[in-house]
Amino acid sequence: MDSRDTDWDGVRLHVVTGKGGTGKTTVAAALALALAAGGRKVLLVEVEGRQGIAQIFDLPPLPYEERRIAVAPGGGDVYALAVDPEEAMLDYLEMFYGMRRAGRALTKLGVLDFATTIAPGFRDVLVTGKTTEAVRRRDKNGERVYDAVVLDAPPTGRITRFLNVTEEVAGLAKVGPIKNHSDLVRGVVKSPETAVHFVTLLEEMPVQETLDGLDELREAGLPPGGVFINMVREPLFPQPVLDQAVKGRFDSAELVAGLEAAGLATGSDAKALAEALTEEVVEHARRTETEREERRTLDAAARPTYELPLLADGVDLAGLYELAESIRTQGAA
């Protein structure tokens, strides 16, 4: 185990949220790999029943049990758990009442279906409860079982309600077992052991949702984490070239010469090709300009930011390790 400083030392529950399409599950998986690097043990949890972890790691669907799914760079293990609310409820019955078998019998009657689907917030409490239990769990020597837990959480629009559900339940159930259970959850979720990270793209809507999400977290008294800017393109052109291109000024005479030199086209063909390519450059420059603006907007939120490269071949296992490496280099893990 190495002992370098990271931005989130002391955080043991990393909640990862983001607008749909920003690559939330990918970043959660890469973060889990990064946290496990160098001999640690990390649990990656998903709660929405989409089997996103299995897809990313190219595995068959995960059952409701913690199993090792990947080895991190330099040793270290990533375990995964796909939380199923009904199973989480059986755990809960077992934990508090030692009545798993009776619970199984009642499943047939649909009671559990009733309670998990229906009772407001109860489902979320069970899911967050299962996650925080893993955060708190100790082995028989009193050591923490997991060095960190990464939760692939619901999207930005729902995150505060999801984590704060304990509050909603508390409003509903003033006493009783749910109340106690949700108090336990709240003890972890609102502590400095937790950080809620946002995944965004350098686009207007995801950035706006990130800022809104941060505000909501702050209001609810939940601990904000970092902002992971996903799918960042490497700069291809010097800034002055882009500045000119945004205004529609681009040296296509030089481009024609270059295309001819490369043997791609000659004469009027080269000119036509240069024109079409110039269109691409101008579009690229406009987009880069928008991205710069969005980056400035994010800076105003004054949260630590991390940039993850766009993977040329899409997300595969090798790509995940690349992202994990990038997360480590930037000090997020």
Place this chain on the structure above:
Amino acid sequence: MKKPAGLDIDAILDDSGTRIIVCCGSGGVGKTTTAAALGLRAAERGRSAVVLTVDPARRLAQAMGLTELDNTPRRIVEYESGGELHAMMLDMKRTFDEIIEAHADPERARQILSNPFYQSLSSSFAGTQEYMAMEKLGQLRRSDEWDLIIVDTPPSRSALDFLDAPERLGRFLDGRFIRLLTAPAKAGGRSAFRLFNAGFGLVAGMLTKLLGAQVIKDLQTFVSALDAVFGGFRQRAERTYQLLQSPGTAFLVVAAPERDAMREASYFVERLAEERMPLAGLVVNRVHESPAATLSGVRSAAAAEDLQARGEHELTAAVLRLHTGKMQLAAREHREQDHFVTAHPTVPIAQVPAMSEDVHDLDGLRRIGELLAKA
């Protein structure tokens, strides 16, 4: 890329038999934008259209001039042809409240509205939003004020949620357990025991353990009040289901040319077929096409490398690398769409090119509408 059938958007919008268009698909694929653009185009073409949107992005709402969340349709534009566009944002709690207020006497309505269980259910129960969107759709349709309703489905983890959630909520409010819970209150606590024998004691005991006695009591009060006001939540859900199955409805599945979104679109197409719901086609948003597609990615990459090795025309080499990336992206997007076309060769598809900026105003929406129709 394989050639799918083209989706003729204008034919759908111009057909006066089309009364409802449902835009569905996974989160983040541009459903709301598509719905708004369709509404505007329909209005331009003389339809009296209303767009029902659920939780839209702030900017998009502003683009349509929607600033208030007041649960009633507001006029956005009006054309000389008689076409007009209205739009509204769904306020699910208000919609729920209105159902209660419309069906209960004031005293009972007050009882229900102030019940803590109701407050939770109406504002946070997963599925309420979907249910209320469908409820509102039914209301708009019954009012017959518009000849075309375009509805944008709630942002949920999966596109299928919106089909299942209303049924789930309906089943809950109308279900066996609710009956079980309310039965003792109605029949002096005897009948349930006769019916369920030891079973009920076990069930009630278990629920009390799980949820606590106060929750059960609130729930019982709530349910019996609600039950007296109107049974048949499930019936309402079923009516909406039938409405969606009727020939006047057209489902548009919206996707982006990415693996997850296309896979979700595939599931949804299959599910619609299973439910016998009329699918009009697939809209693929944010498709990247190169204006210089004659130059392949491979040739472009090789030429860039060559120029770099020779140490000349640095700028051209950079342009060629940019182009290579674009062509690779386009190729990947084609592959994702090919999978879909192979599995569903008869589903018409419309592609909308990616724009460099988000939509900010009606002109932006109009442009998207044009692109949709041209596809």
